[in-house]
Amino acid sequence: MASALATRYSQVRARTLALAAPLSPEDAQLQSMPDASPAKWHLAHTTWFFSRFVLGDAASAMPAGWDYLFNSYYVGAGERHARAERGLVSRPTLAEVLDWRRRIDDRLLERLERDDVDEAALDVLLLGTHHEEQHQELLLTDIKHAFWCNPLQPACFDAASAPDCAPPSMDAQSGTGADWLVRDEAIDWIGAAPWPTAGSGFAYDNESPRHRVLVPAHAIAARPVSNAEYAAFVADGGYATPALWLSDGWEHAQRRGWQRPLYWHADGTREFTLAGWRERDPDAPVRHVSFYEADAFARWAGARLPTEAEWETAACRLAGAGRCWEWTSSAYAPYPGFRPLPGTLGEYNGKFMSGQQVLRGGSCATPPGHARATYRNFFAPPSRWQFSGLRLAKDPD
Incomplete structure (x- = not known):
């Protein structure tokens, strides 16, 4: 089970990065309305989910303040940054978020390789991959709205890949x-x-x-x-x-x-x-x-x-x-x-x-x-x- 989950986890995480690849750091910062979130936030929040709920990281194990910034609505996990203000979070940068994703991926995959994840955490890991797939769709719908709000109304993808x-x-x-x-x-x-x-x-x-x-x-x-x-x-x-x-x-x-x-x-x-x-x-x-x-x-x-x-x-x-x-x-x-x-x-x-x-x-x-x-x-x-x-x-x- 752990081997199959490791493959699924890697594939899901890679697809999120591929969807975000056409975006510049400026694009990834945009939040066009309270119901939408910046692409950078989606990249960070899905990483936070695995850090917090699979690896069991406490807030103190994350970069300072990131547990607060990238929680969504889990009251049981602690205080959260206001949803409507996610677009104001210019720091951490996109590069720092992507580096954090890589480090969490490395840790989680290494533990799976050692068979060091219990059955309950494996169940949460599977849930987390489906959760990230939901955010893949949200990333697309949110960036579409953000680009439509831009007076230039630019294209995010070419027609063949949109x-x-x-x-x-x-x-x-x-x-x-x-x-x-x-x-x-x-x-x-x-x-x-x-x-x-x-x-x-x-x-x-x-x-x-x-x-x-x-x-x-x-x-x-x-x-x-x-x-x-x-x-x-x-x-x-x-x-x-x-x-x-x-x-x-x-x-x-x-x-x-x-x-x-x-x-x-x-x-x-x-x-x-x-x-x-x-x-x-x-x-x-x-x-x-x-x-x-x-x-x-x-x-x-x-x-x-x-x-x-x-x-x-x-x-x-x-x-x-x-x-x-x-x-x-x-x-x-x-x-x-x-x-x-x-x-x-x-x-x-x-x-x-x-x-x-x-x-x-x-x-x-x-x-x-x-x-x-x-x-x-x-x-x-x-x-x-x-x-x-x-x-x-x-x-x-």
Whole structure:
């Protein structure tokens, strides 16, 4: 197990560095809004996780003040620097953070080589690699927003390597040959077995326990809503029709001046990507819409958003999953019998089960192999900077 984990750890850590490689030290310092973090902070925080929770380093074993700077929201681990002020931390430098990553990697890999990591720490190490993969996606979404906020709106990657420029697959464009997947009422199973358990694959604690649900009769769209379909909503005055919107969604849209998805150009044909401005692909799934926008579009289309149970029980038949995170109508809440991880790591998911909506699927920025049918992503309803789109559902006629 230790050998396999050492390989996975090295691969994940190397991928984070590869994603950050195009960034200058100035780029890596940017924080464009409180919800986003600088790339340098992502590089440091993921290292802090392994230092603190796998190697067992105390604050005094880290460079002075770094435990305070690079903790995120683990109250049990001590005081933390304010999230909205991470972009103000010009020191340590990017070079110092990268050097720290190398030193932590060397120590951890050396201990794995000596088989000097107990079983509990190996479990945390595996969790840490999945945690870092989450931050790989956040690094991309955060730098995209930062570059879009720059008046020059520069490109971070060339089109061939930018994850949001890849052409949609054929199944994402045309579905499975049917517009809707119809299902009768049924009792089904969703969720994952609690991790870690013998023989079970990795899953976050919020995906467990596996449990039975009553899924009413419904139909779910074979593919996500496309750019062309969402453009029709925009052209039909969707952003100017209050009857389509939830009350707080309408307030957000009016106060923030929403008229189209985030990163769509006012010219109606282009969108901002990690490769800069590109012609918008009409067949690609619409991305960077909030829960409120997704809900309003569904109402305009005479449909609704699926529940997470409807989404998960149909996941093996859905086309286009993985091109964008898909909003569901389900509030982020604990499953019956939910038990968070013990200790400080129990803060990872459970304490956010208030005021959030569940998204399912995965996105073009999600690391390969990271997402799964039971994965429960979650964001606040106004969030738009993630690669979030939607899929429709409807009740029987």
